[in-house]
Amino acid sequence: MALSQIIGHDKTMARLKSLLVSQRVPPALLFTGPEGVGKFLAAKEFARALTCLHKPPEEPAPEKSLFDSPSEPATHHSPLATHNSDDACGVCASCLQIDSGAHPDVRIIDTAFQAALLDEDESRNLKVDTIREVCRYANQTSILSSRKVFIIRDAGAMVQQAQNAILKTLEEPPPGTVLILTVSRKNALLATIISRCYAIDFTALPRAALERLLEAQGQTLDDAAALSSVSQGSLKTAGDLRRLSERLKGGARFDRMGAFKMAASLPKDSHRARHEVVTLLDLLLAGTRDRWAGAAGCAKKPLSALVTTLLALRRMTAQNVSYNLILETALLESEKLGILPENVIKASRLVGQ
Numbered sequence: 001m002a003l004s005q006i007i008g009h010d011k012t013m014a015r016l017k018s019l020l021v022s023q024r025v026p027p028a029l030l031f032t033g034p035e036g037v038g039k040f041l042a043a044k045e046f047a048r049a050l051t052c053l054h055k056p057p058e059e060p061a062p063e064k065s066l067f068d069s070p071s072e073p074a075t076h077h078s079p080l081a082t083h084n085s086d087d088a089c090g091v092c093a094s095c096l097q098i099d100s101g102a103h104p105d106v107r108i109i110d111t112a113f114q115a116a117l118l119d120e121d122e123s124r125n126l127k128v129d130t131i132r133e134v135c136r137y138a139n140q141t142s143i144l145s146s147r148k149v150f151i152i153r154d155a156g157a158m159v160q161q162a163q164n165a166i167l168k169t170l171e172e173p174p175p176g177t178v179l180i181l182t183v184s185r186k187n188a189l190l191a192t193i194i195s196r197c198y199a200i201d202f203t204a205l206p207r208a209a210l211e212r213l214l215e216a217q218g219q220t221l222d223d224a225a226a227l228s229s230v231s232q233g234s235l236k237t238a239g240d241l242r243r244l245s246e247r248l249k250g251g252a253r254f255d256r257m258g259a260f261k262m263a264a265s266l267p268k269d270s271h272r273a274r275h276e277v278v279t280l281l282d283l284l285l286a287g288t289r290d291r292w293a294g295a296a297g298c299a300k301k302p303l304s305a306l307v308t309t310l311l312a313l314r315r316m317t318a319q320n321v322s323y324n325l326i327l328e329t330a331l332l333e334s335e336k337l338g339i340l341p342e343n344v345i346k347a348s349r350l351v352g353q
């Protein structure tokens with residue numbers, strides 16, 4: 001994978017490449033856009049291009065004096081020296097260490113990193129202690145590459161104190177340090193953070209690009225087309241809906257036990273779990289609103305109440321409430337009015353095609 005292989009974001013990738021080519025990379029970048037469209041993947045590939053050992057040096061070479069020796073010819077024989085300056089080589093020690101997640105100068109800051117750092121269970125938020133540690137790392141000398149890159153994944157998860165703690169580092173990053181913040185809800189960030197970062201905007205994936213990505217993941221043409229039509233340009237949403245429809249095909253019923261089983265099968269990774277719960281809530285909301293539109297008179301009232309409940313549960317996904325509990329409540333409350341995720345998906349022509 002390289003920047004040039006990221007599909008569906010041609011203009012955005014062109015902007016990132018132009019930063020690399022001009023060698024004027026802002027020290028603080030903010031990748032914004034909907035969830036599941038490739039912001040984190042792009043951030044990782046940008047970090048790879050920034051730290052690749054077969055890239056030109058960051059600063060233009062000083063002018064040669066008459067007394068300088070001729071340039072070292074060895075690099076002229078290396079095939080690696082000929083790769084484009086806007087992409088990583090993919091084979092140097094730096095590129096390979098990013099693949100293995102062990103690069104000493106490229107750190108991905110998320111709730112999983114935090115759990116390992118603080119030796120505690122994974123939590124929903126990024127805490128001030130974690131961000132202070134990031135600022136400390138940023139002041140250390142790089143080990144393998146000429147740059148250090150920190151990717152703060154889902155930066156909106158930083159508590160306010162953590163956001164305040166990173167302001168100074170964003171404003172005056174130590175030399176050679178690049179911070180990339182990814183965020184899907186920009187309003188979760190302080191205005192002072194946003195104003196210190198160079199914004200790179202991502203949009204929902206075009207349907208054709210999403211179809212290609214789903215096909216590349218092994219989906220049939222029909223399934224890829226059906227999924228991409230209801231996934232709002234998000235690969236993550238498409239993945240959630242696919243998993244959900246597969247579980248529903250297994251005959252899960254939404255009585256209390258079915259809801260409990262469904263909640264218990266949520267992914268352990270909190271990013272994925274949250275997204276899966278939000279996807280399901282959106283699905284139930286769509287089904288309830290459809291039913292409301294077709295209902296008459298007093299039949300609308302309980303449906304309105306359900307929409308209110310589902311919206312409240314959706315807001316809770318951004319707070320410190322158990323995803324399992326949110327999912328169980330949503331399924332049981334919807335089931336009371338006969339709104340089952342399976343039927344909503346069927347209506348979207350996802351199941352039984």
Ligand SMILES: [Zn+2]
Pocket residue numbers: 051052053054088089090091092093094095
């Ligand atoms: Zn490389």
